[in-house]
Amino acid sequence: MDINQVNALTYEGFVHFFGNVVEKCPLVSAAVWSSRPFKDISDIEAHISDFINSLPDSGKEGILRCHPDLAGRDLQSGTLTRESTEEQGQAGMTTLDSAERLLMYRLNSEYKERFGFPFVICARLNSKAEIVRQLSQRLKNERAAELEHAIQEVTKICSLRLNSIVLPDIQTKL
Numbered sequence: 001m002d003i004n005q006v007n008a009l010t011y012e013g014f015v016h017f018f019g020n021v022v023e024k025c026p027l028v029s030a031a032v033w034s035s036r037p038f039k040d041i042s043d044i045e046a047h048i049s050d051f052i053n054s055l056p057d058s059g060k061e062g063i064l065r066c067h068p069d070l071a072g073r074d075l076q077s078g079t080l081t082r083e084s085t086e087e088q089g090q091a092g093m094t095t096l097d098s099a100e101r102l103l104m105y106r107l108n109s110e111y112k113e114r115f116g117f118p119f120v121i122c123a124r125l126n127s128k129a130e131i132v133r134q135l136s137q138r139l140k141n142e143r144a145a146e147l148e149h150a151i152q153e154v155t156k157i158c159s160l161r162l163n164s165i166v167l168p169d170i171q172t173k174l
């Protein structure tokens, strides 16, 4: 779909296609629909990150809490969304051995215990080893800094998901 088709979508159509660009948070797309027409993908991205960044900390934490753990319960039970399934699969979360799965479980639990929200990282941009390294590193962050870091990861995930729905302009001009 190109940006003109995006701008022609009804509210229902927009939420249908974009409702999961922020994991399990259709509210975000429902909110930014009011800002159409969008110039291009980065304009949509900018409105989404402006909306998220304008939320109070409780709202940002709420967005993080809508994300499934990496290699967590949802992955094991096959209840991940299509997008998360692809992302976690690509990051090697579906081929962990039992020791790696236990390590992820332990680190995720420690992180959640410390911050009160789950560890979120853009899985598509990180290898399995990098994810474990980041999780161990970020565990040491101050809460406020970690909340902002995690939200930046959400916007990276969102950007990749948007780019899989909307054709970049160049492709529609060729």
Ligand SMILES: NC(=O)NC1=NC(=O)NC1=O
Pocket (backbone or CB within 6 Å): 067, 068, 069, 070, 083, 084, 085, 087, 088, 118, 119, 120, 121, 122, 123, 124, 157
């Ligand atoms: N806790 C997470 O970071 N989850 C995820 N990151 C992704 O990129 N996809 C996910 O499901």
